Amino acid sequence: MMNSWLRFWWYWLVIAICGVTIFSLSLVFLPDFMQLFFNKMFFSSSQAHSTFSGVAYSYIKFVYGVLGAVMFGWSVALLYIVAVPFRSGKREAWYAITASILMWFIVDSLFSISTGFWQNAIFNTTFIVFFVIPLIATYRNFQNNSF
Numbered sequence: 001m002m003n004s005w006l007r008f009w010w011y012w013l014v015i016a017i018c019g020v021t022i023f024s025l026s027l028v029f030l031p032d033f034m035q036l037f038f039n040k041m042f043f044s045s046s047q048a049h050s051t052f053s054g055v056a057y058s059y060i061k062f063v064y065g066v067l068g069a070v071m072f073g074w075s076v077a078l079l080y081i082v083a084v085p086f087r088s089g090k091r092e093a094w095y096a097i098t099a100s101i102l103m104w105f106i107v108d109s110l111f112s113i114s115t116g117f118w119q120n121a122i123f124n125t126t127f128i129v130f131f132v133i134p135l136i137a138t139y140r141n142f143q144n145n146s147f
Contacts, residue, residue: 009134027068094142
């Protein structure tokens, strides 16, 4: 049985993963809105997409959809890990979540910086903070199996 402190961090992770899920589904089902968001972040103008050809804009929407679908699948897997083995105190669950989040952050942020879109690396930092805080807070519990 999880103590109240661990339950707090468990709920925190569930909410963070639900945030990723909503973001992911927004990429699939609201690509025009998300395009405005990313245009503002990357180009300081929400209308930057108007400079792209129709084919280029359609391709960008397609890539957003694929990205959103992959992120949605990832968030479903994370939600399962948090809901079952993490909640049961399985050390492997803590490592699976931590490794997944860190690998995403490192690869995505390095790629973003190397392609000149450093703003995305900063955006990633906001996401990872929501995961790192509860993972750090629960580290000792998973090492000691003190639930």
